[in-house]
Amino acid sequence: MTKVLIVDDAAFMRMTIKAMLQKNGFEIAGEAENGSDGLKKYRECHPDIVTMDITMPEMDGLQGLREIKKFDPNAKVVMVSAMGQEKMVMEAIMSGAKTFIVKPFKEEHVIETLKKIVAI
Amino acid sequence: MSSQYSGESMLEVYIFETSQNIEQLETVILSCEKTNGFTQEAVNEIFRMMHTIKGSSAMMLFNNISTLAHVMEDMFYFLREEKPQNIDDSALSDLVLGGVDFIKVELEKIKAGDTADGDATGQINAIKEFLDLLKQGNSVNAEKVMSTQADDNDHYYITPEVTDVHTGKNLFKANIFFEDGCEMENIRAYTVIHNIKDLSEEVFFIPEDILDNDNSIKYIREHGFTIYARTDKPYDEMNKFFMQTIFLKDLELVLLENDEELSRFTKPEPEKLRLESSPVKVPAVQVQGPQDYKELARANDHSSVQSIISVNVNKLDKLMDLMGEIVIAEAMVTQNPDLNGLKLDNFRKASNQLHKITGELQDMVMSIRMVPLSTTFHKMQRIIRDMSKKLNKEVELELTGEETEVDKNIIEHISDPLMHLVRNSLDHGIEAAADREASGKPRTGKITLEAKNAGSDVLIIVRDDGRGLNKEKILKKAVENNLFTKPQNEMTEKEIYNLIFLPGFSTKEAVSEFSGRGVGMDVVVKNIEAVGGSVSVDSVQGSGTSINLRIPLTLAIIDGMNISVGDSRYTIPITAIRESFRPNPKDLIEDPDGNEMIMVRGNCYPILRLHQFFRVNTNIMEFNKGILIMVEQDEKTTAIFADELLGQQQVVVKTLPNYIKNLKHISGLSGCTLLGDGNISLILDIAGLM
Structure with a gap:
């Protein structure tokens, strides 16, 4: 089963993503509330995929992505963004994020995205 | 953490988290207002919270909330990025607080199961206007406008150093359509270009300005994104690469025979671009210095020690x-x-x-x-702020002992009464600034909210330095409404002040928007008594009033003394009992009306026969066969007569079942409990007995 680490400061978003993933046969490796927490959890549970929110306190998703990439250059990180964050998303892509989803996202979009990322 | 929210619906978590954000937002704004200005940190925080609210609300399809949060996010984004000068802080707080209020109302609707159908257009437009004004005042958007007005070029080409060496390599043309609703098509196109660099050394694409031009999204949606790539990879591999594109709806991949189509890209002065660098100007990314790492480490420490969870x-x-x-x-x-x-x-x-x-x-x-009471206390900041603005009074609120803790259930019950008291103080107590100066007081009035522990109770004091209560007015009003329980000349000052707690008492002639609709203090008293508390007032004319709320720490389990009357069992809260004794017949007094009293150490106290009060049959009617229990509440003392004491015990307070409460009005009882032997004991409400 594909293990996913969910990084988001909003419990609601974590819960939403989690529910979508679990329904579709993904395993939740862990949850984190900010970038540094995300890195810590990544080291602990070695997920197959990370979903990473961009706007978070303490350490934002961009920095979190870079830290994870530093630790594991092959890490597969999907950014969770919102309209208006185009520049940040682009930076994320340049920093090695595999792709991104845009809030409010649809379940099938999320699932399709993650499945494709796993397959690569 | 993962199981923290299990068993709760998404909606509950949404409501909980959004309310929390809103509350925090309010605190941040109010504290900014106090310190005269939005700090960078505060702007960041507000931006982040708005962003979260926007995202969550959009997921839950609460579009009005999400749109409003979005414009506020935009505004704070602008504040964060451009750091404009000369902001009207007060207007800004008003705008944000207005938005916060709107979201609050919508949340209440959602909580109640209604549809969140409020119309935020007013707020949204106001914020947009404000933002426009800010932008004009700081004229920063000129550059942006320029860039978006760039002409509709659809050609773009990237020719690395190796331009001329393409002999023996295949030229592919791919046309990609993304799925509808995947959003940010231009960035997705960029992702493809970013990834293809591993396979191809020469890439051209249409439209060229995918990132700079907002129209590129429209173009990609309508015509697809076209890529020319020269590579030595075979068709299959290229096909596989493109098929991996996320949100791919349609792919058309052809191997071109010749470079004809490319010829249109060969402009006289081809712009050279390395794919590693971005085709757009992007604000420099913060480079993490050593200091940041320290912070990072601290954050790490913090999260590993963090041991707080939220529980339903x-x-x-x-x-x-x-x-x-x-x-x-x-x-x-x-x-x-x-x-x-x-x-x-x-x-x-x-x-x-x-x-x-x-x-x-x-x-x-x-x-x-x-x-802790702090959340409830901080809510008052907002009330003071709004009211003093409207009433044009200058008031500051001082909070002390806000860390004092009270049972969660009790907090919910005292929030409204407290609000009412604070409003009263501001409206009726604090004078207008000019009047204050005339009477030699500081211009700014002061309302103090104080909390402290007192045994098993918590004392909450609402104090103002206003005009104080007017004894004559109170007496006059009491006469008009016939509120006296004893002769006027026998009343102490305190008793007179306490008249204001009687139902229907309100001295202010002109009813204002905030307080005094005739449902004044008696409602406060009722609410406080409902949680087993009591209210009293102190006042000095000309220098202020203080209202004291005494509230039990908790409702659920109390120390009680069990007593019996006939076959019935009663429980008296230990804190109310002063002493119990079997009286000496010579200390008993009966007045001409037949009221029984007892002399104890030179003081005379009324006796209350429980069997009479509750009409219970018992064989013990003589005082020397039963027992007297002296109870005290609000400085009043009564001797309760019962058959015998059964012993002290912790009892669990259960409310009386509704069918009993509805059936008849029972006074003197605050609840019931189950005793060890299976009997039900009724818990006496001492204040209700007297």
Whole structure:
């Protein structure tokens, strides 16, 4: 089963993503509330995929992505963004994020995205 | 953390988290207003919270909230990025607070199961206007406008250094359509270009300005994104690469025979671009210095020590209920009638141990439910702010002891009364600035909210330095409404002041928007009494009033003295009992109206026969056969007459079942409890008896 680490400061978003993933046969490796927490959890549970929110306190998703990439250059990180964050998303892509989803996202979009990322 | 929210619906978490964000937002704004200005940190925080609210609300399809949060996010984004000068802080707070209020109302609707159908257009437009003004004032958007107005070029080409060396390599043309609704098509196109660099050394694409031009999204949606790539990879591999594109709806990949189509890209002066660098100007990314790492480390430390979780209140209530059951069960075991007369040393030892542990467990459960008053207190900041603006008074609010903790259930009950009292103080108590100066007081009025522990109670004091209560006015009003319970000349000052708590009492002639609709202080008293508390007032004319709320720390478990009257059992809260004794017949007095009284150490106290009060049959009618229990509440003392004392015990307070409450009005009872022997005991409400 594909293990996913969910990084988001909003419990609601974590819960939403989690529910979508679990329904579709993904395993939740862990949850984190900010970038540094995300890195810590990544080291602990070695997920197959990370979903990473961009706007978070303490350490934002961009920095979190870079830290994870530093630790594991092959890490597969999907950014969770919102309209208006185009520049940040682009930076994320340049920093090695595999792709991104845009809030409010649809379940099938999320699932399709993650499945494709796993397959690569 | 992962199971933290299990069993709760998404909606609940949404409401909880959004309310929390909103509350925090309000605190941040108010504190900014106080310190005269939005700090960078505050702007960041507000931006982040708005972003979260926007995202979550959009997921839940609460579009009005999400749109409003979005424009506020935009505004704070602007503030964060451009750091404009000369912001009207007060107008800004008003705008944001207005938005916050809108979201609050919508959240309430959602909580109540209604549709969140509020119209935020007003707020949204106001914020947009404000933002426009800011932008004009700081003229920063000129550059942006320029860039978006760039002409509709659809050609773009990237020719690395190796431009001329393409012999023997294949030229592919791919046309990609993304799925509808995947958003940010231009960035997705960029992702493809970013990834293809591993396979191809020469890439051209249409439209060229995918990132700079907003129209590129429209173009990609309508015509697709076209890529020319020169590579030595075979068709299959290229096809596989493109098929991996996320949100790919349609792909058309052809191997071109010649470079004809490319010829249109060969402009006289081809712009050279390396794919590693971005085709757009992007603000420099913060480089992490050593200091940041330190911060990072601290954050790491913090998260590993962080040991706080949130728990659904229902679970805590359930835990409390179970705790109560254990207390009862313990009493049932250790005070079991079957044990009477048996000598059971080991059993006693074991049951003492059990008693000790249940006691500790109970303290722990209680402490979990304790919440500091600070949130409730901070809510008052907002009320003071709004009201003083409208009433044009200058008032500051001082909070002390806000860390004092009270049971969660009680907090919910005192929030409204407290709000009412604060409003009253501001509206009726604090004078207009000019009047204050005339009477030699500082211009700015002061309202103090104070909380402190007092035994098993918490004292909350609302104090103002306003004009104080007017005794003559109160008396006049009391005469008009016939509110006296005893002759006017016998009343102490305090008793006169306390008249304001009687139903229907309101001295202010002109009813204002905020207080005094005739449902004044008596409602406050009722609410406080409902949680077993009491209210009293102190006032000095000309220099201020203070209203004191005395509230029990917790509702659920109290120390009680069980007594019996006939076959009935009653429980008196220990804190109310001063002493109990069997009276000497010569101390008993009867006045001409037949009221019985007792002399104790030179003071005379009324006697209340419980069997008469509750109309219970008992054989013990003479004072020297029963027992008198002196109880005190609000500085009034009464001697309660009962058959006998049964013993002291912790009891779990249960409210009277509704069918009993509805059936008839019972005064003098605050609840009931279950005794160890299975009997039901009624808990006396001392204030209600007197």
